[in-house]
Amino acid sequence: MEIATSTTSTADSRRAAGEAYEALLARLGGPPDLLVVFPTVGHDLPALVAALRERAGDVPMHGATTCQGVMSEAGFVGEAGLALGLLGIRDPGGDYGVAARAIGDDPRGAGRAVVGAAIAAAGRDGEPPALVWLAADPGFEEAVIAGIQDVLGPDVPIAGGSAADNEVAGRWQEIANGEALRRAVVVTAMYPSGSIHLAFHSGYSPSEHSGVATRAAGRTLYEIDGRPAAEVYDAWTGGVLGDVRGRGGNVLRRTTLHPLGRVAGEYGGLPFHRLSHPDSVTPEGALTLFTEIEAGERLIQMVGTRESLVSRAGRVARAAMRAGNLDARELAGALVVYCAGCMLTIQREIGDVAVELARELGGRPFLGTFTFGEQGCFVNRRSHHGNLMISVVVFRHGER
Amino acid sequence: MANADRETNLEDRVRELEQRLARAERARLAAEEEVAELRVELAHAGERGRVAAAHTERLLEGLEVLGEARDALSLFAEVLRVLGDVLEFDAAFVVGFAPEVAPQIVSATDARLRLIAWPGGAFTDRVLAGRTVALFDLAGNPEWRRVDPALREAYTSALHVPLHALHSQAMLVCLHRRRGFFTADRVTRARRFAALARQALQTAEHLVDLEDDRGRAVELSRAKSSFVASMSHELRTPLNAIIGYCEHLIEDPVAQRGPELGETLGRIDLSARMLRELIGNVLDLGKIEAGRLDLHVGPVAVAEVCRLALVTALPLAVRRGNVIRVDVGTGLPELRSDAGKLRQILVNLLANACSFTEAGAIDLVVRADRRGEALVFQVRDTGQGLTPAESAAVFLPFAQAGPVDPRRLGGTGLGLSIAKHFTERLGGTIDLDSAVGVGTTFTVRLPLAGPP
Known part of the structure; x- marks a missing residue:
């Protein structure tokens, strides 16, 4: 198995696709068996995808738009909010199948259908993939994951990231096999010849503040401990909502270092958390989140720092390597999903994140996308959707 | 002025300390976050280590058992x-x-x-x-x-x-x-x-x-030892008879001219023929084992071959009080094969039938098979028959059914093995059907076209 990446900030979409694909081919030593595509929304996606299709032919293609840019072993690309990143896997001994479905009114049904189609496209009917790699419109990830797990059960790891745009303006898109899509879910069923190892971390610490969601519906949290959620949250965080609390509005950047957490599992009594990122306050004092929430769930106010947002990605990559007892020589490459909210908070230092990742991955190829929702597999082998998370998948040359 | 300066310095100092406190707090939070992550990872690694150790131990135990x-x-x-x-x-x-x-x-x-x-x-x-x-x-x-x-x-x-x-x-x-x-x-x-x-x-x-190989080797070695013992006896018996009759003729002038001379010469002749048969079988087996068996394939006069086999086997049949009947079908298709080897096959089957039958009937029947592709030779006896285990071993060299007395039966245990080898070399098959107390039928099928 060989992995290579290429990135470009070329503005012309067809030219960008051509340049990036030719560079990828040269590094890979031949055509890929899977092509992962992360463009920013500033690109003309149909033109970009068509140009890739012209060059790559029928190679399975999986992609989603990324927020502001991409990062790779060569660093961050996207200073002007425009970038394209490609990752190619050349693995004649493996099987890869990509499929897409419209989310429509039944995201769970779409999850069921898309994973079955991806497995069939890989030519491995009935066999559980080593990894389900996911990209979907933000807003339906839990249901999509539930649909995938209806088919595969809870043990098959699921990882990936939700499509994103540059300004939370709903311009995000997905890519599957030469098509640019909207309101879709894209899945790759991976059966690599080598092994795959994952890590999925929140990287935030619990504060002393916690309460129970007493009223919630979908992705809206109305009350905590019987009081308006925004009021309670604002008190916990020392007033980060500021004047937005009274009038309502976007609070995405204000809340990045103060997400709400839920215990996702524990090891030896030590809990680990998945996070929910409050993105807006309603005039009525409710919080909207990038994850679903249910009444009765215990919420913990988590605390993060800019410093940890910079260093954390490297640590997650190290954890993924440790999960497979890998050293860099055994590593073919990696896929990194980094929360767009975190990236926007530390935007000037995002280059340092790429450097840290490259160092931890021993300079091996990796491609990172910035997403509006992250999916990954915790140490208890259970896959979840979360916010403000980092998900790293490392690919080993051979089987371990 | 001095007071104002002092106040400014104090304010700067407070700001500086507040910034240091904020940095320390962020560092504490970052460290706390990393510690929490590492604790979970450590617990997980410990758990994985315990599981891996248990698996390894179990696998090693299992491998020990598997090895045995x-x-x-x-x-x-x-x-x-x-x-x-x-x-x-x-x-x-x-x-x-x-x-x-x-x-x-x-x-x-x-x-x-x-x-x-x-x-x-x-x-x-x-x-x-x-x-x-x-x-x-x-x-x-x-x-x-x-x-x-x-x-x-x-x-x-x-x-x-x-x-x-x-x-x-x-x-x-x-x-x-x-x-x-x-x-x-x-x-x-x-x-x-x-x-x-x-x-x-x-x-x-x-x-x-x-x-299995060792068992077969031991069995073969035992059978060969037994064969050598029986063989030396078998060789000695006709030789002793020949020597005895010859001495009798040399030493007794009356016997040289008397009316019993013909009978004595006949006994010498029978013993010599038995000896030749025995040596022939041993030589055939030697050739088979060395892979040096030559075939002379041509049209076979089946009736004549059957007659010659009958002549050869008849003395043994008479000795055991048996009757041999030969039935060669009419209008048989031409058979291309090795007539000498076919004769030897039939002689060996008839001799075997005579050995295991006493005062009974032995039939040699020849027919064309239904598909017109082969000739079928059957040798049926009314002898003691074979158990399934004996049937399974009957074609092995040096094997003889039951606790036999070779002197009584006059066999070496080679005949059937040789018959099987010859038949297969001629491109045919040999089968047997036997029931204890009823008798045994050997069936040889030879392809009309000859060996491949």
Whole structure:
């Protein structure tokens, strides 16, 4: 198995696709068996995808738009909010199948259908993939994951990231096999010849503040401990909502270092958390989140720092390597999903994140996308959707 | 002024300290966050280490037992026991495959699974070709759908591992109630252990082969010793008779001219012929074993060959009070073969029939087979017959049925073995049908066209 990446900030979409694909081919030593595509929304996606299709032919293609840019072993690309990143896997001994479905009114049904189609496209009917790699419109990830797990059960790891745009303006898109899509879910069923190892971390610490969601519906949290959620949250965080609390509005950047957490599992009594990122306050004092929430769930106010947002990605990559007892020589490459909210908070230092990742991955190829929702597999082998998370998948040359 | 400066300095100092405090707080939070992550990872690594150690210990124990296993069944049982701990399956079984026989469940963790009639098919063929395959839902697989639902419905996911060795082909099937339980890491674990199990299986088969070879060698050596003892007696008997009669003729002038001279010469002639027959058989066997058997193929005068065989076997038949009847069908098609070897086959079969029959009837019948492709020679006797075990060993060299007395029967135990070798060299087959107390029929089929 060989992995290579290429990135470009070329503005012309067809030219960008051509340049990036030719560079990828040269590094890979031949055509890929899977092509992962992360463009920013500033690109003309149909033109970009068509140009890739012209060059790559029928190679399975999986992609989603990324927020502001991409990062790779060569660093961050996207200073002007425009970038394209490609990752190619050349693995004649493996099987890869990509499929897409419209989310429509039944995201769970779409999850069921898309994973079955991806497995069939890989030519491995009935066999559980080593990894389900996911990209979907933000807003339906839990249901999509539930649909995938209806088919595969809870043990098959699921990882990936939700499509994103540059300004939370709903311009995000997905890519599957030469098509640019909207309101879709894209899945790759991976059966690599080598092994795959994952890590999925929140990287935030619990504060002393916690309460129970007493009223919630979908992705809206109305009350905590019987009081308006925004009021309670604002008190916990020392007033980060500021004047937005009274009038309502976007609070995405204000809340990045103060997400709400839920215990996702524990090891030896030590809990680990998945996070929910409050993105807006309603005039009525409710919080909207990038994850679903249910009444009765215990919420913990988590605390993060800019410093940890910079260093954390490297640590997650190290954890993924440790999960497979890998050293860099055994590593073919990696896929990194980094929360767009975190990236926007530390935007000037995002280059340092790429450097840290490259160092931890021993300079091996990796491609990172910035997403509006992250999916990954915790140490208890259970896959979840979360916010403000980092998900790293490392690919080993051979089987371990 | 001095007070104002002092106040400014103090304010700067407070700001500086506040900034330091904020940095310290951020550093504390970052450290706390990393510590929390590392604690979870440490606990997980510890858990993985404990599991890996338990698996390793279990595998080593299992390998010890596998190394000592001397047959496939005990080995399969141990494979299931070890993998039960390592793969955490709910149930498992091993399907054995053999040519022209339906697949059999040869080992299982649950007695009910032994009732599965494994259908086989393209999926099974793929596994037997060397691929380990997991299914997240076995009900979706066409071969599993042909398994009795009452036996499979308790399980959802399955893992199929090839377990082929030198002589045996088998498939390990692990089952779990949870959908998609057999993930890539479990598949890898199963594949690695199966490689060790296959090695152990091959070793066990090698050992069994060696034991068999040793047993055969010991048996052959014993038979050869017994043959040499019987042979020296057999050679001595006619030789002694020839020498005795010759001395009698040399020393007794009356006997040289008396009326019994013809009878004495006849006895010398019979003993000499027996001796020649015996030496001929030994030489034939020697040629067969050395692979130096020459064939002289041409049209065969079947009736004449049968007559010559009858003439050769008749003295032995008379000695045992038997009658030999020859029935050669009319209008037989032409047979191309080696007439000398055919005669020898018939002589050996008739001699064998005479040896095991006393005061009975022996028939030599020749017919064309129904498809017109071969001639069929049958030698039937009304002798003591053979048990199934004796029938199975009858064509082995130096084997003779039962506790025989070669002096009484006059055989060396080589005749049937030679007949079988000759028949097969001529492109034919030889079979026998026997019942104790009823008699034995040997059937030789020779292709009309001759040996290939």
